[in-house]
Amino acid sequence: MDPTTLVSKDRLYPVYVWQLPVRFYHWINALSIVVLAITGYVIGDPPAIQSATEAAFSYWFGTIRIIHFIAAYVFFFNFIIRIYWGFAGNRFADWRNFIPYTKKHWSDMWDVVKVDIFQVVSKENPRLGHNALASFTYFLTFLAFLVQVLTGFGLYSAMSASWLASLFTWVPPLFGGDLTLRYIHHLFMWFFILFAVVHVYLVFYHDYIERNGVTSSMIGGWKFQEEGKVEGEKELEK
Amino acid sequence: MSKKQKTYYEMAMEKGYSRRDFMKFSAMMAALLGLESSSIGQVAKALETKTRIPVIWLHGQECTCCSESFIRSSHPLVADILLDKISLDYTETLMAPAGHQAEKSLQDTITNYKGKYVLAVEGSIPVNNNGIYCCIGGKTFEQIVEEAAKDAYAVLAWGNCASAGCVQAAKPNPTGATPIYKMISGKPIINVQGCPPIAEVMAGVLVHILTFGSIPELDRLRRPKAFYSRRVHDTCYRRPNFDAGLFVQSFDDENAKRGFCLYKMGCKGPVTYNACGVMEWNNGTSFPIKSGHPCIGCSEAGFWDNGPFYRHLSDFPGFGIESTADKVGLGLGIVTGVGLTAHAITTNVRKRKLIQKDKRQPKTEKSNES
Ligand code: SF4
Ligand code: SF4
Numbered sequence: 318m319d320p321t322t323l324v325s326k327d328r329l330y331p332v333y334v335w336q337l338p339v340r341f342y343h344w345i346n347a348l349s350i351v352v353l354a355i356t357g358y359v360i361g362d363p364p365a366i367q368s369a370t371e372a373a374f375s376y377w378f379g380t381i382r383i384i385h386f387i388a389a390y391v392f393f394f395n396f397i398i399r400i401y402w403g404f405a406g407n408r409f410a411d412w413r414n415f416i417p418y419t420k421k422h423w424s425d426m427w428d429v430v431k432v433d434i435f436q437v438v439s440k441e442n443p444r445l446g447h448n449a450l451a452s453f454t455y456f457l458t459f460l461a462f463l464v465q466v467l468t469g470f471g472l473y474s475a476m477s478a479s480w481l482a483s484l485f486t487w488v489p490p491l492f493g494g495d496l497t498l499r500y501i502h503h504l505f506m507w508f509f510i511l512f513a514v515v516h517v518y519l520v521f522y523h524d525y526i527e528r529n530g531v532t533s534s535m536i537g538g539w540k541f542q543e544e545g546k547v548e549g550e551k552e553l554e555k
Numbered sequence: 556m557s558k559k560q561k562t563y564y565e566m567a568m569e570k571g572y573s574r575r576d577f578m579k580f581s582a583m584m585a586a587l588l589g590l591e592s593s594s595i596g597q598v599a600k601a602l603e604t605k606t607r608i609p610v611i612w613l614h615g616q617e618c619t620c621c622s623e624s625f626i627r628s629s630h631p632l633v634a635d636i637l638l639d640k641i642s643l644d645y646t647e648t649l650m651a652p653a654g655h656q657a658e659k660s661l662q663d664t665i666t667n668y669k670g671k672y673v674l675a676v677e678g679s680i681p682v683n684n685n686g687i688y689c690c691i692g693g694k695t696f697e698q699i700v701e702e703a704a705k706d707a708y709a710v711l712a713w714g715n716c717a718s719a720g721c722v723q724a725a726k727p728n729p730t731g732a733t734p735i736y737k738m739i740s741g742k743p744i745i746n747v748q749g750c751p752p753i754a755e756v757m758a759g760v761l762v763h764i765l766t767f768g769s770i771p772e773l774d775r776l777r778r779p780k781a782f783y784s785r786r787v788h789d790t791c792y793r794r795p796n797f798d799a800g801l802f803v804q805s806f807d808d809e810n811a812k813r814g815f816c817l818y819k820m821g822c823k824g825p826v827t828y829n830a831c832g833v834m835e836w837n838n839g840t841s842f843p844i845k846s847g848h849p850c851i852g853c854s855e856a857g858f859w860d861n862g863p864f865y866r867h868l869s870d871f872p873g874f875g876i877e878s879t880a881d882k883v884g885l886g887l888g889i890v891t892g893v894g895l896t897a898h899a900i901t902t903n904v905r906k907r908k909l910i911q912k913d914k915r916q917p918k919t920e921k922s923n924e925s
Binding site: 361366369381476494507514525 | 809855
């Protein structure tokens with residue numbers, strides 16, 4: 318018995334969706350955001366330690382901050398590479414996926430809302446790459462990245478002599494000073510936490526309902542689609 | 556005004572200071588300005604040979620704490636010669652003439668020293684209701700400042716009021732209190748931040764203008780870099796405790812006695828640019844953190860609206876007094892969790908057919924496939 322028949326009446330068609338740089342980007346990004354959020358939260362509200370030690374014997378808070386700054390650099394350059402890949406990568410990585418500048422993108426988004434949130438059962442096939450709503454959400458996260466990079470390096474520029482940090486010295490005056498900057502930086506941390514929760518849930522949801530291997534696709538790069546329904550199947554075959 | 560102008564040196568001698576006092580003062584000023592020791596001579600020479608800078612010192616929406624700070628400068632010469640003499644031209648608080656005479660001396664200074672005098676403004680400018688909230692001699696403060704700034708060499712914005720609006724500009728800012736840089740253009744404006752600024756910083760800025768005949772180097776917020784390029788946090792002597800994660804929890808705990816870092820008490824030192832940690836206050840006696848109180852960020856724009864003073868994170872607007880961003884974030888997290896649970900349940904109910912159908916497929920569809 319052909320194993321594919323066990324899965325569905327139609328043959329499943331594997332498509333290589335996420336190229337290696339995209340997968341690397343995703344996991345480095347995820348890891349650095351987790352590190353940044355945890356260390357950032359600790360920096361904002363350090364745990365109370367009653368201690369009789371002298372300051373000379375301990376440096377844990379300084380270490381937390383250094384980890385935060387290093388993770389910030391990783392996050393920053395990783396994102397720069399992803400922007401580059403938005404121009405150099407395949408059609409699923411293309412930057413045009415993310416910005417809803419066509420009517421079609423907006424109507425696709427509405428379809429996703431209907432199917433995934435209002436739970437209308439659809440006959441349509443899910444998009445292979447990011448769905449329309451997801452890609453728009455990622456666009457919003459890119460904006461949040463930008464805010465965090467600007468406010469974060471803006472704050473950092475006061476305590477660093479590095480050329481990269483000094484590129485951001487114009488940021489604090491724009492916001493009227495570090496007070497506001499720090500506040501915005503802290504506020505946006507919560508955006509990342511909420512995003513992560515919803516993101517992981519939806520990945521599991523899609524795997525459960527659509528069964529196209531979305532979860533593992535970010536590891537191996539392959540997604541599965543019923544034969545004859547893959548968008549752009551013809552070109553892919555070549 | 557026509558009588559011969561005296562130099563600072565001559566004035567100091569008249570006041571009974573010795574040459575030694577004078578040299579000490581010059582050295583102190585050079586040090587405050589961050590100059591090399593070889594520049595002491597330059598400062599002394601300028602004070603010896605140059606006649607005083609004419610200064611018009613205006614008072615608007617303010618509490619006069621900048622003047623108070625200035626006359627408490629660590630070196631008596633500062634008050635005696637810099638303030639006493641420079642401010643003779645016009646300052647509502649300390650000048651001798653009154654009424655029409657006073658207004659005349661203001662006009663005289665403007666015409667006699669066109670382009671040469673320094674305009675020092677203490678206080679913000681109210682602009683709501685045509686500026687009626689601050690009128691002197693029948694003119695609004697806005698008009699007065701505009702007239703006086705027109706022919707000034709430079710404008711010194713004393714303190715947080717003139718630099719950023721301070722408490723009167725805090726929400727909802729009923730009088731429309733506005734800092735100087737938003738009202739005046741085309742003149743160099745120096746924001747001497749703080750509530751009040753440190754006396755030696757104020758004197759230092761004036762001495763710089765006198766010595767070099769130029770405006771000190773400013774940062775992007777128009778503050779003199781010599782005094783405002785570092786955060787209180789960077790020069791704070793409690794900083795090793797910060798890095799070691801040793802924090803005061805309440806004003807009366809053991810950690811407070813040990814002199815740990817005041818970060819968790821709401822210290823704004825990490826976001827405040829000022830020279831307190833280096834120069835300290837009242838003749839270098841102490842500064843707030845040294846006496847166990849967190850920095851409230853008095854030299855930052857909007858420090859009243861970024862309260863409370865004893866918590867590091869500001870209130871989240873629109874959610875009541877006790878709401879920080881963290882509480883709101885946590886609330887949203889719970890809402891999200893509930894939403895996702897509901898979604899997971901409805902998914903299993905509404906899409907059951909989809910889920911069930913596919914499961915049965917291998918058996919039912921097998922014949923079709925072959
Ligand atoms: S007391 Fe304030 S300024 Fe000093 S190290 Fe702590 S946080 Fe920084
Ligand atoms: S320690 Fe902070 S609040 Fe206190 S005077 Fe200095 S800048 Fe102002």
